[in-house]
Amino acid sequence: MMEQTTKRDFPEIDPSLLCTDPNTGLGTDEAKRRTEQFGDNRLRDDQTSALKKLLSFFLGPIPWMIEVAAILSAVVQHWSDFAIIMVMLVLNAGVGFWQEFKADNAIAALKQRLATDARVLRDGAWSDLPARALVPGDIIRIKLGDIIPADAKLLAGDYLRVDQSALTGESMVIDKNVGDEVFSGAIARQGQMTAMVTATGMATYLGRTASLVKSAGKQSHFQRAVLRIGNFLILITLGLIALIMTVALYRGDPLMETLLFALILAVAAIPVALPAVLSVTLAVGAEKLARMKAIVSRLVSIEELAGMDILCSDKTGTLTQNHLTVGTPVLIDATDEDELIRAAALASEADSHDPIDSAVFATLGDRAKLDGYDVTIFRQFDPVRKRAEAEVTRDGKTILVAKGAPQAVLALLCGDEPSDIESVAAYRPVMDAIKTMADHGYRALGVASTDEDGRWRFLGLLPLFDPPREDAASTIAELRSKGVDIRMITGDHEAIGREVASELGLGQNILPADAVFDRNNQARDPMMIEQADGFARVFPEHKYAIVRQFQDREHIVGMTGDGVNDAPALKQADIGIAVSNATDAARAAADLVLTAPGISVITSAIEESRRIFERMGSYATFRISETIRVLLFMTISILVFDFYPVTAVMIVLLALLNDFPIMMIAYDNADVAEHPVRWNMGNTLTMASLLGAIGVVSSFTLLWVSEIWLHLPPEEVQTLVFLKLLVAGHLTIYLTRHKGFFWQKPYPSMKLFLATEITQVIGTLAAVYGWFVPPIGWYHALVVWGYALCWFVVAGCIKVWVYRLLTHRHHSHHSHLARVEGFLHRGH
Numbered sequence: 001m002m003e004q005t006t007k008r009d010f011p012e013i014d015p016s017l018l019c020t021d022p023n024t025g026l027g028t029d030e031a032k033r034r035t036e037q038f039g040d041n042r043l044r045d046d047q048t049s050a051l052k053k054l055l056s057f058f059l060g061p062i063p064w065m066i067e068v069a070a071i072l073s074a075v076v077q078h079w080s081d082f083a084i085i086m087v088m089l090v091l092n093a094g095v096g097f098w099q100e101f102k103a104d105n106a107i108a109a110l111k112q113r114l115a116t117d118a119r120v121l122r123d124g125a126w127s128d129l130p131a132r133a134l135v136p137g138d139i140i141r142i143k144l145g146d147i148i149p150a151d152a153k154l155l156a157g158d159y160l161r162v163d164q165s166a167l168t169g170e171s172m173v174i175d176k177n178v179g180d181e182v183f184s185g186a187i188a189r190q191g192q193m194t195a196m197v198t199a200t201g202m203a204t205y206l207g208r209t210a211s212l213v214k215s216a217g218k219q220s221h222f223q224r225a226v227l228r229i230g231n232f233l234i235l236i237t238l239g240l241i242a243l244i245m246t247v248a249l250y251r252g253d254p255l256m257e258t259l260l261f262a263l264i265l266a267v268a269a270i271p272v273a274l275p276a277v278l279s280v281t282l283a284v285g286a287e288k289l290a291r292m293k294a295i296v297s298r299l300v301s302i303e304e305l306a307g308m309d310i311l312c313s314d315k316t317g318t319l320t321q322n323h324l325t326v327g328t329p330v331l332i333d334a335t336d337e338d339e340l341i342r343a344a345a346l347a348s349e350a351d352s353h354d355p356i357d358s359a360v361f362a363t364l365g366d367r368a369k370l371d372g373y374d375v376t377i378f379r380q381f382d383p384v385r386k387r388a389e390a391e392v393t394r395d396g397k398t399i400l401v402a403k404g405a406p407q408a409v410l411a412l413l414c415g416d417e418p419s420d421i422e423s424v425a426a427y428r429p430v431m432d433a434i435k436t437m438a439d440h441g442y443r444a445l446g447v448a449s450t451d452e453d454g455r456w457r458f459l460g461l462l463p464l465f466d467p468p469r470e471d472a473a474s475t476i477a478e479l480r481s482k483g484v485d486i487r488m489i490t491g492d493h494e495a496i497g498r499e500v501a502s503e504l505g506l507g508q509n510i511l512p513a514d515a516v517f518d519r520n521n522q523a524r525d526p527m528m529i530e531q532a533d534g535f536a537r538v539f540p541e542h543k544y545a546i547v548r549q550f551q552d553r554e555h556i557v558g559m560t561g562d563g564v565n566d567a568p569a570l571k572q573a574d575i576g577i578a579v580s581n582a583t584d585a586a587r588a589a590a591d592l593v594l595t596a597p598g599i600s601v602i603t604s605a606i607e608e609s610r611r612i613f614e615r616m617g618s619y620a621t622f623r624i625s626e627t628i629r630v631l632l633f634m635t636i637s638i639l640v641f642d643f644y645p646v647t648a649v650m651i652v653l654l655a656l657l658n659d660f661p662i663m664m665i666a667y668d669n670a671d672v673a674e675h676p677v678r679w680n681m682g683n684t685l686t687m688a689s690l691l692g693a694i695g696v697v698s699s700f701t702l703l704w705v706s707e708i709w710l711h712l713p714p715e716e717v718q719t720l721v722f723l724k725l726l727v728a729g730h731l732t733i734y735l736t737r738h739k740g741f742f743w744q745k746p747y748p749s750m751k752l753f754l755a756t757e758i759t760q761v762i763g764t765l766a767a768v769y770g771w772f773v774p775p776i777g778w779y780h781a782l783v784v785w786g787y788a789l790c791w792f793v794v795a796g797c798i799k800v801w802v803y804r805l806l807t808h809r810h811h812s813h814h815s816h817l818a819r820v821e822g823f824l825h826r827g828h
Helices: 002-009 028-038 050-056 061-075 079-099 101-111 205-215 221-251 255-269 274-291 301-307 315-319 337-346 355-364 406-413 418-423 425-439 472-481 494-504 526-531 540-552 564-572 584-589 601-641 648-667 681-708 714-735 750-769 777-827
Strands: 117-122 125-130 139-143 151-163 174-176 187-199 294-296 310-314 374-379 387-394 397-404 443-450 456-465 485-489 510-512 534-536 557-561 575-578 592-594
Touching: 061 079, 139 151, 221 255, 221 601, 221 681, 255 601, 274 294, 274 301, 274 601, 274 648, 294 601, 301 575, 301 601, 310 315, 310 540, 315 485, 315 494, 315 557, 337 355, 337 397, 337 443, 337 456, 355 456, 387 406, 397 406, 397 456, 406 425, 406 443, 406 456, 425 443, 425 456, 472 485, 472 494, 472 601, 485 494, 485 540, 494 510, 494 534, 526 540, 540 557, 540 564, 557 564, 564 575, 564 584, 575 584, 592 601, 601 648, 601 681, 601 714, 648 714, 648 750, 681 714, 681 777, 714 750, 714 777, 750 777
Parallel strands: 310 485, 310 557, 485 534, 510 534, 557 575, 575 592
Antiparallel strands: 117 125, 117 139, 139 187, 151 174, 151 187, 294 592, 374 387, 387 397, 397 443, 443 456
């Protein structure tokens, strides 16, 4: 995908354009022509207008239904209904509109990685120009501390050391020589070189990363579930209302009266508030997560977090600390560790930007250990000699110290003829120690010093590594206990990956990216990806492709990261998680931003997200069952018995009194599932339809009792039915809270309980004393309450039995699939 995007958007540069005279640079006219051809050196900004984006959220099945209801309310001049519906419409659009800014924010943050100025050779003279003015073929100078302004090929200079960890995920500073390529957005840590610009803007490595961020992303499982629930309810509502309208008109009922009743029934039954209520539930959960130091930037990602079954974790800066540490020294000629580390410190610069020097001084600790040692001459490390040297005086005596690549330091003992080093038997212990370190993913640093006679002594080796975070191993173990699989992803060599994996308790099957993907970033064998414990030597397009591969295999994928190189995968993942020290680009592309160090907060976030998921499932089941209960009962009553069981005013009262406890579902107590959870629309619809059908049967039974036994007039029958629909409907909230009996834990929260009972009491008082409805008195109201409670117990027992049946069938199905997969795997 990455290669296709590059070829389509950025044509290959003519090699003749990269033949600039390094002594004069481009001429002003030629630079202007190339600017017209290639554009400014900046990340492309294809933003759609804010108004156009906002209008797009007023399109779709649920918005259209809401809009039709609003128009009909205006036509019949029901302005209160019109106002409520419009508020819901604008709220739903606003939530979606806010989320749409995520991709644009990610691009904006990537732009911050670009240098603002560059030292450029034009018309034979060096000058400072805005980085956006660079074109392919420009000659530029890169020095210590510079952010590299464009992709470039190094032409001349002694050496350059660059930190590209935020771009490629490589934890070590990289040595660059003449002929090597450097990437836009990397930072020069040491040295100075001249280079020729080879790519600018969106054609750079950073630009292609931005392209992936822009193209990444998918509709969440939550959004698809809401759409399916909404469509289901809309189709049922429209079908039954059309049937009622047809029969009513056939019977000769007044047109406007029938239209008004149908409208109010539609507004009560259609899930106008469905997206808003679920968004509020998510927002309440987001507040709790924020208190846990996890900031949610995309509400629907909370639901994805509940279902996450694979977490792809970037290694550098996420599982590790992203700074070099010195391990246990290996002594060769040194008398003790202090001598070895002191010599290494004398061959280092205390306040340099070099991470190796910083690691050495961190190991030294108290700098008073260097008192009395005076560095008179210091030669910095460079990639040619591959070592740093210093001349040191103490007590009038002068010694030399050196540190660097072990072979380069050993060369000092052999008179600078390193070709013979590996064959010298005396150095065999050193070479064996270097090999052992490499096998364990450590980078070896050799240290030497001269004795009083001026002869070089190889003091020993310092292993360098990026240590794991202290909480990483325990977090991984806890995540696994919650059913989440961890896959490590790193830009480092697989040996380093395996060493970190062993310390964290991960598997050792760490595969290099080129063994997994071909040149077009297509998977060689999807099963290889599925079975891998981690991936090494990856680029941004590989991380992106890995996430896509897991998603194609029906996994809900999380991705943690901290660098620009992680941004595309963070954006594509179902739940992108930026750790506390992440770059702005990673934060903007992520769905969840951690503000506390480490990733341990993820486990707490998963628990909370699974509670939120249970609340949303409870609401969805309740909302569907209520629609079926009211609509089906109304339809059959009108068609079969030619009787309107409730009035239009009663329907409006029902809708209003339902809203308060529904909103409190967001604050309810909920179970935490042991394993990842997903929307099971089959189970949701089955349970909702069952509870709705029970409600229809109980309503018709009450209708029959009130007419045959109680001999109530039609007006009082309607009030009786209204009170029954209200009380039984609110009791259904208790039934849909969890899969067990209503008396089992977790108990309802106080907010939900009070909202439910207070609205039931208000509805009861309205029915008893005749507020907006004909009065029925306390006797009949208490009869309805007793009747509803009896059916509540019956429905609760049936619910538990059906859930157990569904669970048993689900487990049987998965056991069968597991046996089939095991058979296929053994056959393979």
